[in-house]
Amino acid sequence: xxxxxxxRRPGELFFVLVMLVFSVGxxxxxxxxxxxxxxxxxxxxxxxxxGVMVISGLVILVNVARMPAPAADAPSFFADxxxxxxxxxxxxxxxxxxxxxxxxxxxxxxxFLYCAFQFLWRKNPVLMLGLTAVTxxxxxxxxxxxxxxxxxxxxxxxxxx
Amino acid sequence: MxxxxxxxxxxxxxxxxxxxxxxxxxxxIYIGAIPGLSVTMATSILxxxxxxxxxxxxxxxxxxxFFGGVYGGSRTAILLNIPGAPSAIAxxxxxxxxxxxxEAGEAIGLTTVMSVFGGFVGILALALFAPxxxxxxxxxxxxxxxxxxxxxILLVGTLSGESFxxxxxxxxxxxxxxxxxxxxxxxxxRFTFGSIHLLGxxxxxxxxxxxxxxAEALVQLHTLDTPAIKQKIDRIIPKFSxxxxxxxxxxxxxxxxxxxxxxxxxxxxxxxxxxxDDAKRSTKNPERPFGTGTREGLVAPEAANxxxxxxxxxxxxxxGIPGDAVTAVIIGALFIHGLKPGPLLLVDTPHLFWFIVxxxxxxxxxxxxxxxxxxxxFTKIVECPKAVLIPLIIVLSAVGTYAIQNNPVDVYxxxxxxxxxxxxxxxxxQVGPVILGTILGPMMDSNYRRAMIRARQDTxxxxxxxxxxxxxxxxxxxxxxxxxSQTPLWPKxxxxxxxxxxxx
Numbered sequence: 232x233x234x235x236x237x238x239r240r241p242g243e244l245f246f247v248l249v250m251l252v253f254s255v256g257x258x259x260x261x262x263x264x265x266x267x268x269x270x271x272x273x274x275x276x277x278x279x280x281x282g283v284m285v286i287s288g289l290v291i292l293v294n295v296a297r298m299p300a301p302a303a304d305a306p307s308f309f310a311d312x313x314x315x316x317x318x319x320x321x322x323x324x325x326x327x328x329x330x331x332x333x334x335x336x337x338x339x340x341x342x343f344l345y346c347a348f349q350f351l352w353r354k355n356p357v358l359m360l361g362l363t364a365v366t367x368x369x370x371x372x373x374x375x376x377x378x379x380x381x382x383x384x385x386x387x388x389x390x391x392x
Numbered sequence: 393m394x395x396x397x398x399x400x401x402x403x404x405x406x407x408x409x410x411x412x413x414x415x416x417x418x419x420x421i422y423i424g425a426i427p428g429l430s431v432t433m434a435t436s437i438l439x440x441x442x443x444x445x446x447x448x449x450x451x452x453x454x455x456x457x458f459f460g461g462v463y464g465g466s467r468t469a470i471l472l473n474i475p476g477a478p479s480a481i482a483x484x485x486x487x488x489x490x491x492x493x494x495e496a497g498e499a500i501g502l503t504t505v506m507s508v509f510g511g512f513v514g515i516l517a518l519a520l521f522a523p524x525x526x527x528x529x530x531x532x533x534x535x536x537x538x539x540x541x542x543x544x545i546l547l548v549g550t551l552s553g554e555s556f557x558x559x560x561x562x563x564x565x566x567x568x569x570x571x572x573x574x575x576x577x578x579x580x581x582r583f584t585f586g587s588i589h590l591l592g593x594x595x596x597x598x599x600x601x602x603x604x605x606x607a608e609a610l611v612q613l614h615t616l617d618t619p620a621i622k623q624k625i626d627r628i629i630p631k632f633s634x635x636x637x638x639x640x641x642x643x644x645x646x647x648x649x650x651x652x653x654x655x656x657x658x659x660x661x662x663x664x665x666x667x668x669d670d671a672k673r674s675t676k677n678p679e680r681p682f683g684t685g686t687r688e689g690l691v692a693p694e695a696a697n698x699x700x701x702x703x704x705x706x707x708x709x710x711x712g713i714p715g716d717a718v719t720a721v722i723i724g725a726l727f728i729h730g731l732k733p734g735p736l737l738l739v740d741t742p743h744l745f746w747f748i749v750x751x752x753x754x755x756x757x758x759x760x761x762x763x764x765x766x767x768x769x770f771t772k773i774v775e776c777p778k779a780v781l782i783p784l785i786i787v788l789s790a791v792g793t794y795a796i797q798n799n800p801v802d803v804y805x806x807x808x809x810x811x812x813x814x815x816x817x818x819x820x821x822q823v824g825p826v827i828l829g830t831i832l833g834p835m836m837d838s839n840y841r842r843a844m845i846r847a848r849q850d851t852x853x854x855x856x857x858x859x860x861x862x863x864x865x866x867x868x869x870x871x872x873x874x875x876x877s878q879t880p881l882w883p884k885x886x887x888x889x890x891x892x893x894x895x896x
Binding site for chain 1: 578
C-alpha cells in the first residue's frame, strides 16, 4: 500500500485492465447515444470523455506493464491491498446498507457499529456495547434534532424506530 | 457601499449565524486535525445534511469548517508529525522537530497567528479582486468556460497525482459520471440503460461522499494500529517579537497563497509547498537549517494555506470554476441551494457574495480564539482511536447520502464509489479530479455545444475561435503549455527536431 518505488503494486495491472475495459464499454455506450450524426448531439461530449479515458487508460496500462512485477516475496494482493480486514468491513457495510431500508436507521446502525467496533478494536464486548449506545445516541440527536434529517424508518418496525 | 456593508454585517449581527460560524470553525479545527478526517470529507457530508437549511445558515457553517479545517491540519503535523491535511505537509517538516525540542506550544501559537494573518490577506484579496474579475468574466464566451473547465480538471489531476495520464483518466471519469441522466439540452437519456433510477443522473453528493468519505475510511484501515504520540505543551501565546520578525515573510507567503489558491485547480496544498520553498530560498540566515525546526519554514506554509482559502473562493464565485477539491464540494452546495456561481452571482445575488466574505472574516476571528485555547481538550480528542472513527465515518456517509433524496439507491451508489475510490487511491489515481469532473462536466458539455453552434457546426470555425480572441488565446496557450510540459510529447518532439537538425 505504501509502496512508492517504481515497482508494480499487487493487482495493479488487473485494476488498470478493468478500468480500460470499462472505458471501452463506456465509449461504446456513448457512441450508441447518437453516433457520429452531428457535432452538437448529446453523445459528443460523452464520447470525448470516454475517449480520453480509453487513451489515458492505454497509456497507464503500457506504463504499468513496463514496471517490474512485484517481487516473489512481496506481500500479495490480499495481504497488502484487499486485506481480510477490508473484506470483512466492506461486508459489514454492504450488509448495513442492505438491511437499512427494512430495519430502519437505528437498529441497522446499532448492529453495524457494534460489529465494526468489536471487529476493529477487539475490546470487552460490554464496553463496545456502551460505546455503540453512546455514539448512536449522539448521532441520532445531532442529525435528527439539529440537522432535522429524515432518517430511514424501516418497513419491518414501522413506527417504532 | 452602505448596501455592501449591510450585506457584510449579516453574519455579524445574527447571533444564530455567529454561533454557526463558531461551531463550524471549532469542529473544522478538530476535523482537520484528526488524522483520517478531512475537510473535503466533512464538507461533503455536511452539504447533504444542510441542504434543507436556509442558504445563509448552511454557508456560515461551511465557511467555518473550511477555515478551521485548513488550519487544523497543522496541529497534528506539529504534535504527531502526521499532517492532518495535505496542506500541512510542509508544516510537519518544521513543526515536528520544534515539538520534539519541547516548543510545541510556541509552534502552535505562532502557526495560529500566522494562519489568521494569511486568512485575512486571502479574504481581503477576495473582497477586492472578485468584483473586478467578475466584471471581466462577463466577457467570457462559452469556449472560454470550456477551456477553464479543462484546465482546472487537468491542473488538479497533474499537480497532485502520480502521472498526467492518471489525472486525465480520473477527470474524464468524473465528466462521464456527470453525463449520466437526461441531457439538459435535448432531454435525451444518456447512459440510462432504460432505468428510471438513472434518468435523474447520479447525485454528485453521493459520488463526493463515496470518494472522500468511505474510500478514505478504507485507506485508513491500513494504519489502524499506529499509536499516537503524546507531546507536552506549555506556553501557547507567541512572543510579539516573533510575530513582528516574521511579518514580511508571512505577508509574502500570504501573497503566494492567495494567487495559487485563486488559480483554478490549485489549492492550499500546493500553495503551502511553494511558500515553504520560497521561504527556504529567501531566508538568508535561518536560526537553524531548514528541516530541523526553523520558524520561517513553519510560518510560510501556514500563512499561505490559509490565504489560499480566500483565494480559492475567487474563481469559484466569479467563474464557477472550483479551485480545488473542497471548493468543488462547496460549489456543489451552492448548486443544491439553487445558486449559480459565476460572473452573474455578484450581479444577481451580491448579498450572498458579501455574506460569504463576512462569514469568512468571522470564521478567521474565531480561528484565532479557538487556536490559542483549548489545547488540553484537543490532545484528548486527537487520540480518538481509528477503530472508532472508521465505523463512524461510514455511518455518517450512509446517513448523509440517504438524506439528499431519502433514496436508498443513492446509498448504493455511494458505496460503489467508495470501494472503487479505495482502489483508485491505492493505485495512485487521485479522486479530486473525479469530483471536479462530475461538477464541471455538464457545464463543459453545454458550453462546448453552445460554442459549436455559434461556429455553425464548422470545426474549422470552432477551432479558430480559440485563437482569434485575446482571452481565449491566453487560455488556449496555457492549456497547450500544460499539455506539452506534463506529457512526454514535448521531449519527444524535441528529440525528433534535434535529430532532424543533426541529419541535415
